[in-house]
Amino acid sequence: MSIAEAPGLRERKRIATRKAIQHAVLQLALDRGLEHVTVEEISRVADVSPRTFFNYFVSKEAAIAGDAPDFLDEVALDRFVAGAPEGNLIRDLGSLMAEAADHASEDRETLIMRKDLHNRYPHLFALRMAGMRNFEDELSGVVGRRLANDDPDLARDPEALASRGRLVTLVALGALRHAWTSWADADKGSTVPLASVIRDSFAQLEGILVQAGRV
Amino acid sequence: MSIAEAPGLRERKRIATRKAIQHAVLQLALDRGLEHVTVEEISRVADVSPRTFFNYFVSKEAAIAGDAPDFLDEVALDRFVAGAPEGNLIRDLGSLMAEAADHASEDRETLIMRKDLHNRYPHLFALRMAGMRNFEDELSGVVGRRLANDDPDLARDPEALASRGRLVTLVALGALRHAWTSWADADKGSTVPLASVIRDSFAQLEGILVQAGRV
DNA sequence: ATGCAACATTGCAGGCTGTGCAATAATTGA
């Protein structure tokens, strides 16, 4: 990951094509409904051949769903593993996710179109979550490292460590989903950034036990 | 929901056909890999026409993924809402899920075949999660009721209540996923029931949240 | 039992999806 080299013409074109396709499919799906849009039309609008469409995306829905988040740079991860910024696992995870959301460099227009479509076609949302398996696995590892750092006892049992890392990760993704839908359900005019909604969801998660059951 | 009437011939046949299709697709997919199985073959093995296959399932993968869990009867839900069995939100949720898993009346053979396929084709697992939207919404409502019961203050703000209900639900589904994969990853010979793995995951989750809330 | 209404199954036609392959075109780096 680290620093992005200045990409050559080839790479720039690739990115442009990718964006053109995504933009086309979002536009068309919003206009006339996902089920009435064919790959042929999308390709026409995006100015590529239908065959090329499939070189970029395996399906219509994949083009809409959006790419899985790029992972953060090592520095941010190392900070998290070491117990920053607050020393509280859940809140720190929230911060990490919020940062990741900020780094997703997509223009606001695209984001909003996707948001609408996710509202209209819930299965797209599910698809996106499904596409995060990689992210999920990487995150599990990172969380595991953090847990080992927090609790040397746990570090001595690699299996328990992995299992717990995975549990924390899956739970965190639940909170992330909550944030996503909260953000998506907000009024159209709302300008609250996704990152802060994420932080909020994680903060609430932390408080769940306090209010609900004093055991 | 309540008590199941004795189903008539029509209904019994329907169920039989459904099972036949599911069994056929599982068998074939295990044998030669999901991508080398066609609907035509499945139908031949299940002894229905290809058209009938699509009357039962919208796709090959849907037939494999398995149905969303039926919801529990009102009695069990009311008990949960009232604060049973332990008065601890997370653990009680775990019990609820464990019960639901027990009630899923599928023969062990089917369960194991699915387990293997979920291991081999992770996107099937994702598909299953995606198919749980209904369950998700219902559960959110139930959790909301429980929360209102636990915390009258919260009950006075319906929006906050709904949001929190959804958060708890999504997080719980994360724990459920954890349980599922733990169970699926276990040795083939293992006979630990899914229900107890579920309870275990939720207990761990509680530990995590408690720790987070302490700081 | 009979007949009718409701529902299930099937075949068929047809559009759309998604992939392998081989030809062509564009970009890169020496």
Next chain:
DNA sequence: TCAATTATTGCACAGCCTGCAATGTTGCAT
């Protein structure tokens, strides 16, 4: 400028999935 690499495209084709109309089956009231 030239050769290697990589991207785009057209074509052919298997398979997915749906609508529709015909044909069986089951349920139910008489």
